[in-house]
Amino acid sequence: MSDEAGAALTRDGTFSRRTEVVIREMILDGTIPPGERLNEVALASALGISRGPLREAIQRLAGEGLLTVISHRGAFVRTFEAREIDELYDMRCAYEMYAARLICQRADDDQLGELQSFVTETGLAMDDSNGRYPPDRDFHRRLLALAGNATLERAALDAQAQISLARSMSAKAPTRAKAALGEHEAIVAALRSRDAETAVRLVQEHLEHARRGALAALGFTDDPRKGNETP
């Protein structure tokens, strides 16, 4: 039983880096749910390594905002308060609004055409599977890629991952599908006409809707800017 999960890290590279990838996936998959502690000896032996490389991976994942490390108590899959989720949506706004500006300046028409195609295709697919809209995440990923700034892209994807983790604290399905799709189309239209100010405004509004949806789905009913909830 010592290589049950260990089989996942039989590739090349250092144990530490492979472990980082494996644990990140376990967190985002929900294999290790938010709030759960990572038992170092148990996890290390499950992965077939020792605690040294495991701890280094933990440090990196903590820096990414996926783990919370408390001295002498361990590493926990991160949980989020309403305030923190709100702040993460601010981050996404900052990133993607600026990305929209960059795209209007830099992206060529072909790239924007591909983005357009992606949106229309996912729209058609959505009509089939009726309801669910998982491609939302992909749309934002593609959007960020078009900005041509790798640093910005990585930071934004990190924020996206944290929000994804936060949403996994609730099982509620949001299904803002149809509305989101329409907003995506509007954003692409603004980008293609190189109307930066409109694109920025539309991105902001879109993420504002997503923010409200996420906070509602997580049971954070009201303004997270002052009080905490769930009494």
Added chain:
Amino acid sequence: MSDEAGAALTRDGTFSRRTEVVIREMILDGTIPPGERLNEVALASALGISRGPLREAIQRLAGEGLLTVISHRGAFVRTFEAREIDELYDMRCAYEMYAARLICQRADDDQLGELQSFVTETGLAMDDSNGRYPPDRDFHRRLLALAGNATLERAALDAQAQISLARSMSAKAPTRAKAALGEHEAIVAALRSRDAETAVRLVQEHLEHARRGALAALGFTDDPRKGNETP
């Protein structure tokens, strides 16, 4: 000689965290210049600890963008290409432009009054010391603090630190002092009149000037968006 630098970490907390703070300061102080490798055994013994906690600190600092870790070759104080510096200024733009929006919505008049006071005071101090304008960094720090978003603030300060490290690769003094001061005043004026769009535009222009100044001071003469330089 085993506790020369070790005296710096005689406080409480874990070795790993204290080491992280010490090394961060050594990097930003210029004690360890960009490009230099951190010899683990030498640094550990200089700090009076073993390699384990040191390596954990290194992982965190790498996540902050202050170190570059290469497998089997070591951890190096990060160096920056023109492209990366350009991307970091994009990050600052994204952060501070959005911060300006938040401030217009959230900050109260007292806070903005204090920011105004800070700018006028530093302006007077600058007339004395004639030329240098170190409070630029502090202005941006205060600005970010007023946005009321701790996550955004930390991310922006990280980007600021990376830019500071990048600038330490060159000894050239920029001294955009007078112009920067004027731009700060204009930004504060826009914030106080709650004119978000103007504030955002002024922040962008201010950082665009800073970007050009930084790239020029580092000898990156032209557009970093395509070619690399220093042949």
Added chain:
DNA sequence: CCGGTTAGAACTGTTGACAGTTGACAGCGG
């Protein structure tokens, strides 16, 4: 029955040693 106390178990923080890789340099062949 309940709160506080106190051993003991479990776990994290740290260490020193071992193993595998990288980089440098001397020696050799051309």
Added chain:
DNA sequence: CCGCTGTCAACTGTCAACAGTTCTAACCGG
């Protein structure tokens, strides 16, 4: 003189064990 190769030292990656802290729960007094 130059390039290649093989050896060796230095260093990073990893491990297993020790030390100190936190959590658990049994125990005791009220």
